[in-house]
Amino acid sequence: MTELLYQKDSYLKEFEGEIIEVNREDKTVILDKTAFYPTGGGQKSDTGVLVSGDKNFKVINVKKKGDKVLHYIEEELPTVGMKVIGKINWDNRYKFMRTHTAMHALCGVIWNEYKGVVTGGDMEPLKGRMDFELDNYSFDKAFVEDVEKKVNEEIQRDRAVKVNILPREEAFKIPDLIRTKVNLLPEGITEIRTVEIEGLDLQADGGTHVASTKDIGRIKLVDYKSKGKNNKRIYLEIE
Known part of the structure; x- marks a missing residue:
């Protein structure tokens, strides 16, 4: 191993x-x-x-x-x-750390405000996209601009980002630990790694992250698309 x-x-x-x-x-x-x-x-x-x-x-x-x-x-x-x-290659890694944490901040805002679960996502250095299942919301420019404002407010609060590795049984006692529509964690995994943005987001995750939201910088939601009745896609970039 x-x-x-x-x-x-x-x-x-x-x-x-x-x-x-x-x-x-x-x-x-x-x-x-x-x-x-x-x-x-x-x-x-x-x-x-x-x-x-x-x-x-x-x-x-x-x-x-x-x-x-x-x-x-x-x-x-x-x-x-x-x-x-x-x-x-640290320059590339750090860009991914900032991007991945930014996507968690976006996920936290969407979950806390609208209970939207993640249905997909992908990222490149300093940009990415996330898909959410959003029911009964007007998915338009005003909606996306409001989300962008809320995410940047959370980022500037300089929230600590903490990583824990927990026994599977203990981890699954955490409410709403899985933010994806489908649980992608294999049954055989005995330990679960969690990433927490204090006061904003807590979920199972295996990626690399910055130590504080302020290290992300400012995000811009540059585009959005409807991928179906309830499946909505948001594109972000880090300035």
Whole structure:
């Protein structure tokens, strides 16, 4: 099992690890621990480099497979047992942290004001989109402008963002922990990671986040679309 360092510390830019498995056909390596975030939850993977002595192994993609994290290497592969220093592409990671937390702030406002559950979402650095199930609301420019105003007000309150890893049974005692229409958490998971924006939002989530909402910056809801009778899409960007 790979120890997932990013789950406890999103600000970890470098880490020491050991190569425990190499797949030469797929050009992937597995480490005993990693701070590289694998693609998931609408968030793209980290990129970066594994360094051993004078050798640099470029990490171009990261995916999770069961309890292992596959690091895709661009050219020459390291060998099993090699000690490496992993270095994250921090500029890209931090943009994703800001974006992911912004989407949680949007989710918190939509849930608290309108009880809208999430039906989908995706993100790129400093922009993203979220789909919500919204019943009996006029989904128009005035609605979206009001939501934008409320989200930015919450962001400027400098709310702390806290991460916890809880036993499954304890986590599911939290009301409304799952904000998606479909529960995407596998049955076999014994521990649930939660992300809380104090006083605004609390949900199960595996992504990386900033420590305070003020670190997000200001958001702009740049577009909106109706994707069906009750399914509404909102696009955001971070200024």
